[in-house]
Amino acid sequence: MSFTVRPVTSADASVLADLINPIIRAGGTTALQGEFAPEALDHAYLTGPQVLCCHIALDEAGAVAAFQTLGRYPGLPDDVGDIGTFASLDRKQSGAGSALFAATKARARELGHSAINATIRADNVGGLAFYTKQGFVDFGEAPAVPLADGTLVCRVHKRFFLQDS
Numbered sequence: 001m002s003f004t005v006r007p008v009t010s011a012d013a014s015v016l017a018d019l020i021n022p023i024i025r026a027g028g029t030t031a032l033q034g035e036f037a038p039e040a041l042d043h044a045y046l047t048g049p050q051v052l053c054c055h056i057a058l059d060e061a062g063a064v065a066a067f068q069t070l071g072r073y074p075g076l077p078d079d080v081g082d083i084g085t086f087a088s089l090d091r092k093q094s095g096a097g098s099a100l101f102a103a104t105k106a107r108a109r110e111l112g113h114s115a116i117n118a119t120i121r122a123d124n125v126g127g128l129a130f131y132t133k134q135g136f137v138d139f140g141e142a143p144a145v146p147l148a149d150g151t152l153v154c155r156v157h158k159r160f161f162l163q164d165s
């Protein structure tokens, strides 16, 4: 399947909240646990002050398949953005996430960044495989962090080095 990739606008917030909230409700992948109202999603991941770029992938019918955000994150160096990718639950492994990465990489290069960070739950097999497939390498682990129900889950940090590609 081929996808059209474009930058998001605030007008996409409602559709993207409808995409990400079922992923959060389903659990087991993203570290996010609270659902987003469209305005909060816009602020945090789409067009807010900490967002470096965010792109959306549309399928051939113009339906939203996935989005990918790159933002500033506390503790990361100024030239390393933090990435998040979310594909609609009914589109998994359709190539939408991969289609977005070219645009995110291009923006990170434009900003003069050295690398992109991904922090992924250690039990998120699909997320780990996805970033490995894009060329991310392991960059350490964070100690276990409790989920809302108390379950302890480690986080894996992966980095994509922009000068290597």
Ligand SMILES: CC(C)(COP(=O)(O)OP(=O)(O)OC[C@H]1O[C@@H](n2cnc3c(N)ncnc32)[C@H](O)[C@@H]1OP(=O)(O)O)[C@@H](O)C(=O)NCCC(=O)NCCS
Pocket (backbone or CB within 6 Å): 023, 029, 030, 066, 083, 084, 085, 086, 087, 088, 091, 092, 093, 094, 095, 096, 097, 098, 099, 119, 120, 124, 125, 126, 127, 129, 130, 131, 133
């Ligand atoms: C991780 C995620 C973004 C991948 O998006 P996607 O559009 O399905 O990914 P793609 O189709 O571009 O997959 C590219 C490659 O990644 C790997 N991959 C992706 N999902 C995978 C899975 N569930 N299991 C194993 N490998 C997977 C595969 O190698 C795949 O290539 P292939 O299908 O040719 O084998 C998507 O599953 C998702 O939204 N997950 C929930 C949120 C999340 O965990 N995000 C990551 C943390 S921010």
